[in-house]
Amino acid sequence: MMTERTSLSLTLLLVGVGLFLHTYTLGFADLGGAFSPVFFPRILLAGWIVLAILSLVADVVKARAVTGSIATITQWWVVLIFMIATAGYIALLEYLGFFASSALFSVTALVASGQRKVLDIVLFSLLVPGALVVLFNHVLTMPLPVSTWFWWI
Amino acid sequence: MLDAIPDALALLFTLQGLSVLILGTLLGIVMGALPGIGSTVAVAMILPFTLTMSQAPAILLLIAIYAGSVYGGSVSAVLINTPGTPQSAATCLDGYPMAQRGEAGKALGWATIASVAGGLTSALLLIFAAPQLAAFALNFGPIETFALVLLGLTCIVSVSEGSLIKGLLAGMIGLFLACVGGDPITGEARFTFGYFPLISGFNLLAVVIGVFALSEVLTRVSEKLDTAKSLVSFSGIVLPKLAEWKGRIGGLVKSVAIGCGIGVLPGTGAATAAFISYAEARRSSPRSTNFGKGEPDGLIASEGANNAVTGGALIPTMALGIPGDAVTAVMLATLTLHGVSPGVRLMADNPTLIAAIFVGFFIINIMLLPLGMLVSKIAAPLLQMRESFMLAAIVILCVVGVYFVRGNPFDLLIMVGAGVVGFLLRRQGFPMPPLVIGMVLGPTLEISLRQGLILTDGSFSAFCTGRPIATVLALAAIGMLSLPLVRLLRSRRQ
Numbered sequence: 001m002m003t004e005r006t007s008l009s010l011t012l013l014l015v016g017v018g019l020f021l022h023t024y025t026l027g028f029a030d031l032g033g034a035f036s037p038v039f040f041p042r043i044l045l046a047g048w049i050v051l052a053i054l055s056l057v058a059d060v061v062k063a064r065a066v067t068g069s070i071a072t073i074t075q076w077w078v079v080l081i082f083m084i085a086t087a088g089y090i091a092l093l094e095y096l097g098f099f100a101s102s103a104l105f106s107v108t109a110l111v112a113s114g115q116r117k118v119l120d121i122v123l124f125s126l127l128v129p130g131a132l133v134v135l136f137n138h139v140l141t142m143p144l145p146v147s148t149w150f151w152w153i
Numbered sequence: 154m155l156d157a158i159p160d161a162l163a164l165l166f167t168l169q170g171l172s173v174l175i176l177g178t179l180l181g182i183v184m185g186a187l188p189g190i191g192s193t194v195a196v197a198m199i200l201p202f203t204l205t206m207s208q209a210p211a212i213l214l215l216i217a218i219y220a221g222s223v224y225g226g227s228v229s230a231v232l233i234n235t236p237g238t239p240q241s242a243a244t245c246l247d248g249y250p251m252a253q254r255g256e257a258g259k260a261l262g263w264a265t266i267a268s269v270a271g272g273l274t275s276a277l278l279l280i281f282a283a284p285q286l287a288a289f290a291l292n293f294g295p296i297e298t299f300a301l302v303l304l305g306l307t308c309i310v311s312v313s314e315g316s317l318i319k320g321l322l323a324g325m326i327g328l329f330l331a332c333v334g335g336d337p338i339t340g341e342a343r344f345t346f347g348y349f350p351l352i353s354g355f356n357l358l359a360v361v362i363g364v365f366a367l368s369e370v371l372t373r374v375s376e377k378l379d380t381a382k383s384l385v386s387f388s389g390i391v392l393p394k395l396a397e398w399k400g401r402i403g404g405l406v407k408s409v410a411i412g413c414g415i416g417v418l419p420g421t422g423a424a425t426a427a428f429i430s431y432a433e434a435r436r437s438s439p440r441s442t443n444f445g446k447g448e449p450d451g452l453i454a455s456e457g458a459n460n461a462v463t464g465g466a467l468i469p470t471m472a473l474g475i476p477g478d479a480v481t482a483v484m485l486a487t488l489t490l491h492g493v494s495p496g497v498r499l500m501a502d503n504p505t506l507i508a509a510i511f512v513g514f515f516i517i518n519i520m521l522l523p524l525g526m527l528v529s530k531i532a533a534p535l536l537q538m539r540e541s542f543m544l545a546a547i548v549i550l551c552v553v554g555v556y557f558v559r560g561n562p563f564d565l566l567i568m569v570g571a572g573v574v575g576f577l578l579r580r581q582g583f584p585m586p587p588l589v590i591g592m593v594l595g596p597t598l599e600i601s602l603r604q605g606l607i608l609t610d611g612s613f614s615a616f617c618t619g620r621p622i623a624t625v626l627a628l629a630a631i632g633m634l635s636l637p638l639v640r641l642l643r644s645r646r647q
Contacts, residue, residue: 090565
């Protein structure tokens with residue numbers, strides 16, 4: 001039975017096997033014993049594979065024993081928006097600068113997590129990044145990223 | 154180490170030294186009081202900001218945050234019945250009932266005194282026990298070091314809540330992640346897949362912040378976010394009178410002893426110590442029938458033990474370079490980032506730094522009393538803050554922290570990747586401390602194993618023959634690993 005849990009264990013097993021096989025493709029793999037750079041990783045990856053198999057077996061047994069599905073996330077969409085907003089925040093950090101990208105992230109994250117009080121959202125989105133800009137750029141004199149658009153902040 | 158104390162005091166009693174101690178303790182109490190942050194996330198979040206500091210203030214700031222946050226957890230446990238840190242979960246049992254009957258100030262007074270007593274005793278134990286242990290460990294060669302790190306890694310067994318297999322797998326992933334990049338002996342690039350930024354490996358800091366702080370944010374977002382909590386009436390800490398201590402000193406001493414003892418054991422943690430101490434107090438207290446209804450003995454047991462763990466956990470960390478729990482694993486990472494190699498030579502090579510840490514830890518615990526009284530009143534209104542605002546602020550601070558260290562956008566990518574992977578793994582029951590412990594101890598384990606094998610001409614059996622210390626350490630590691638099996642067999646028999 002394929003559940004979210006068994007899929008993850010299977011993915012980890014496949015990644016472990018893939019990395020283990022990769023150690024044989026490296027040019028220096030044939031160096032002897034402890035001198036070989038892949039000597040220690042191979043031991044670890046062998047352990048990884050064994051543990052991933054055990055984890056997969058345990059998950060399959062559990063999935064059979066439990067009737068019904070594992071509890072699902074009620075707020076998947078909020079998590080996804082948070083993940084995308086964080087990735088976007090990082091992507092925009094150097095282009096828009098710290099203040100604007102942080103404010104944009106704050107608005108997105110707060111609205112996604114159910115906040116509806118506009119004043120609270122606006123105040124938080126301006127005050128928290130603003131306070132950090134003042135602290136880092138002016139007090140600690142360790143500048144945060146600044147964009148050509150918002151250089152004056 | 155005693156010779157280094159004058160230099161350590163000169164280092165501590167400067168404007169920077171004292172500011173770091175006060176600011177760290179204040180920050181620790183506030184962050185510990187905010188539910189959802191916890192000691193590990195608090196230390197991980199502040200870690201990047203220490204990189205511009207010199208070694209001693211940087212470590213002291215983190216230790217102050219650690220000690221402060223363990224105490225701070227009691228503030229929210231008493232005032233809103235939500236432990237700020239897992240260590241304070243047992244504090245809720247008697248703290249909140251006291252607060253409900255209008256004695257919040259007094260409950261926090263008992264908690265504060267017990268915390269200070271626990272912290273100070275563990276600081277003394279740290280000052281006197283760690284150097285002895287470190288002096289003994291100076292005789293260790295690569296083989297003994299390998300056996301010691303192996304023993305340190307067995308703490309994964311204790312920190313693997315839920316599934317031991319998943320905990321070990323997470324530890325294995327952490328060990329593997331430490332292998333990515335240049336080989337420590339030959340310098341050859343491993344597992345970089347031709348991607349140049351990976352040549353220096355995964356940035357430990359970005360991974361730590363990702364798997365602890367960012368994955369915590371995603372986990373909390375995935376659950377229903379809490380609305381604002383209602384606060385009981387609180388006008389400041391009221392310290393218990395001397396007469397009220399009659400018949401309770403013994404309980405305090407016992408809880409502190411339990412905390413110190415458990416703290417020294419790698420991976421057991423303050424939450425376990427607090428519950429064991431609470432259970433013991435409930436068994437032995439003459440007022441045991443009042444437990445759970447607002448009995449100060451319960452508060453003393455929980456807070457005395459959890460604060461005593463802080464110093465105890467620092468003993469194996471500082472003396473042997475093996476972490477006592479997730480927070481001390483982050484501290485070892487900090488030492489590495491500051492160019493100090495954690496390990497058996499840590500105290501011998503850095504006497505002033507270590508003396509400053511020990512004395513500083515003692516001062517931090519003294520400061521818990523006045524700062525706790527000051528901050529708890531200021532922090533109380535913060536407990537009503539909506540969780541979504543706190544989570545957004547944590548993400549912004551994580552981004553600032555990771556970017557600020559090297560100004561490298563690749564580190565931010567690693568942080569987000571670690572956060573997402575950490576979230577997915579945690580969701581399926583994989584504990585995260587083993588991953589970080591593996592990453593921190595991985596390089597030492599690899600180097601000591603390979604050096605040992607080179608010395609013994611590739612013979613694994615030579616690791617145990619004629620090396621009593623290594624044999625004892627290896628047997629202890631096997632014992633630690635087989636503990637869960639023994640427990641399982643015993644529970645089945647019962």
